[in-house]
Amino acid sequence: MPIVLDYFLISASPFAYLGHKAFHQLAARHGAEIRYRPISIAKVWEQSGSVPLGKRTPLRQRYRRIELQRIADVRGLPINLEPKFFPVDPTLSDRTVIALVEHGADPAGYLWRVHRGLWVEDADIADPGQLAAYLREEGHDADEMLRAAQSAASAEILERNTEAAVAADAVGAPVYVLNGEPFWGQDRLDYLAHALETGRAPFRS
Numbered sequence: 001m002p003i004v005l006d007y008f009l010i011s012a013s014p015f016a017y018l019g020h021k022a023f024h025q026l027a028a029r030h031g032a033e034i035r036y037r038p039i040s041i042a043k044v045w046e047q048s049g050s051v052p053l054g055k056r057t058p059l060r061q062r063y064r065r066i067e068l069q070r071i072a073d074v075r076g077l078p079i080n081l082e083p084k085f086f087p088v089d090p091t092l093s094d095r096t097v098i099a100l101v102e103h104g105a106d107p108a109g110y111l112w113r114v115h116r117g118l119w120v121e122d123a124d125i126a127d128p129g130q131l132a133a134y135l136r137e138e139g140h141d142a143d144e145m146l147r148a149a150q151s152a153a154s155a156e157i158l159e160r161n162t163e164a165a166v167a168a169d170a171v172g173a174p175v176y177v178l179n180g181e182p183f184w185g186q187d188r189l190d191y192l193a194h195a196l197e198t199g200r201a202p203f204r205s
Helices: 014-029 041-048 058-075 091-102 108-119 128-137 142-149 152-167 186-198
Strands: 004-009 033-038 175-178 181-184
Touching (some): 004 014, 004 152, 014 033, 014 058, 014 108, 014 186, 033 091, 033 152, 091 108, 091 128, 091 142, 091 152, 108 128, 128 142, 142 152, 175 186, 181 186
Parallel strands (some): 004 033
Antiparallel strands (some): 004 175, 175 181
């Protein structure tokens, strides 16, 4: 049976950025197909009880900053803890990922550019012009993909992905789902690797 990993994400997540390469390398080692499924994070949080960053307690915000530095150090990646354009609405960049998938293209390179743009390069990932530049750099038709991203069809897929994430017990993003078992956060990639390597049955709540 082919291995399929549902990848629920938002392009503005620093944890998706920090886990991007490790996750893709893990999937490649096991010949797994990645199904990219951008979501509306606010609607997932409504079900999981999480809140936006600005509404978290000062303690939680301080701990997040430590975590980001710690993970970046382990992954060997740069990170700007205070990007110029953050918070940012990732809807257009997320729906562009959907458009790429729907057109049969691999969105991984584009998504990596978006992640780095926000968390390293102080880019505005809500700016269509910036997204167009990333698309062109990855060899995609920027005008076509941005038109598709702004279509009703892309909006509907984003909604369906969000419903699927809730049904899969996604707590936030990123979440990787293998055989119905959710792994929340890039810090669960070791657990995902173990599940892939052992072929164990999925755990259920």
